[in-house]
Amino acid sequence: MPRCFLVRQNLSRKKTNCYRQVNIDAGAPQTEIFPPVPHVGIGLLWDLYAPAVVGQAAPAKLPEKLPEASTCPSSSAGHQEGGSTSHPPSPDPPRRRSHRIKERRAATASSGSFPRTHREEEHDNAAALQRHIRTHALPCVCPTCGKAFSRPWLLRGHIRTHTGERPFSCPQCSRAFADRSNLRAHLQTHEEVKRYKCDTCTRTFSRASLLRKHAASGCTR
């Protein structure tokens, strides 16, 4: 599920004070955070969307922009945001587990082995759905600002924004990060060869998002 389903788009995540003011001053943190999406609707979306993408790389979560997601080169040269720090940049980076499963499911759908794999898929989907449903419960509430999260580790990461704790340090520079993913993204900046290449020009970028912005701005180089 895209984050925008859970957090108001116009609520600044950069400035954590905004959370405090919005949530506490408004006195209704839950109503500020919860989207107007009925829980049952999620299951329907899940069920409706998954068959529509069988045969392609089925997204693990609902795309924020369906047309772009359908044309996103997710199965082509690396599209990982931060990339795995244990692997050098490569035009053919190791596929993620989610990709392998997506491909397996796609292959299942297009193969003749429907009965057995269907049971597998039912199990997978049921487990995934149950877990997804749990994401709509937000039992983990920040004692500082009242923001609620679905999982404890999400809350822990959020609390670091209050405490300033940065347990993840870059081995190549002195910079530290509160989030491992952000460290991984940072490590890409140390790479000489960027893994995201523009198809139109010769420019390369350290992030998929930078490449997208570059393309969206109209590659003129």
Next chain:
DNA sequence: CTGGGGATGGGGCCC
């Protein structure tokens, strides 16, 4: 426009 940091969410997987 670009590069990068910060924040947050999801599913996969293991225990």
Next chain:
DNA sequence: CGGGCCCCATCCCCA
């Protein structure tokens, strides 16, 4: 079954 951790993805914001 659920918690916890991991990796990946994405958005926003700022320099």
